Amino acid sequence: MIKRHHFLRKKKTKESIDLKKLISEYSDEKLIIALKQRTYYIPEAEKFIIEEAIKRGLIFSEQDLMAEEYKVENLRFSFFPIIMEQNIRERIRKSIARSFVISGIIPVVFGLVKMNAGASVQGALILLFGLLWIFSASRLIRGFQKLYVWLLLAASFLAIIYIVIQLVNKQNVDNIDFFVPAVVFGFIMYGLVFLLKMHER
Secondary structure, eight states, X not given: OOEEOTTSSOOTTSOHHHHHHHHXXXXXXXXXXXXXXXXXXXXXXXXXXXXXXXXXXXXXXXXGGGSGGGOOOOOOOOSSOEEOOHHHHHHHHHHHHHHXXXXXXXXXXXXXXXXXXXXXXXXXXXXXXXXXXXXXXXXXXXXXOHHXXXXXXXXXXXXXXXXXXXXXXXXXXXXXXXXXXXXXXXXXXXXXXXXXXXXXX
């Protein structure tokens, strides 16, 4: 699996002292993994990783990196990459949750439109669905709670069932009418499963 670090791409905003401090907080296990992936880091981070490993006695010199056990591993593709840094995981969680909050505006507006059109019960249920969706997503912004992820997963399945029923009963349905909800549903499912996978690790 891909083990991504926020050093894998260059960030000019990171000061050397912060970079060195963060690497010094790595556990031995995490530092060994970093050694095996050292060439994927920016040069400065790679240097600090090696220095920290020597300091801890994990290796005695850069020559030890020639050993088979420290051979650079090839990164493999993964749909759900492992994010090892806690602060990075937190930012990803908040970003995904905020996108869910924004998406919750759609059923809220749609429910109000339905109510205004005379479908009071159906509109009220859709409106309630949207509000509960926004509430659950906003709770994920504050902190990861598996309960709210599962609630959003269940709500997603209910939503797709409702949309399919509406499309089946609709006349002159185009392929795009099925394609757009499927794509949106796919992105939502990916985001929710990614949150679960990320915090299980």
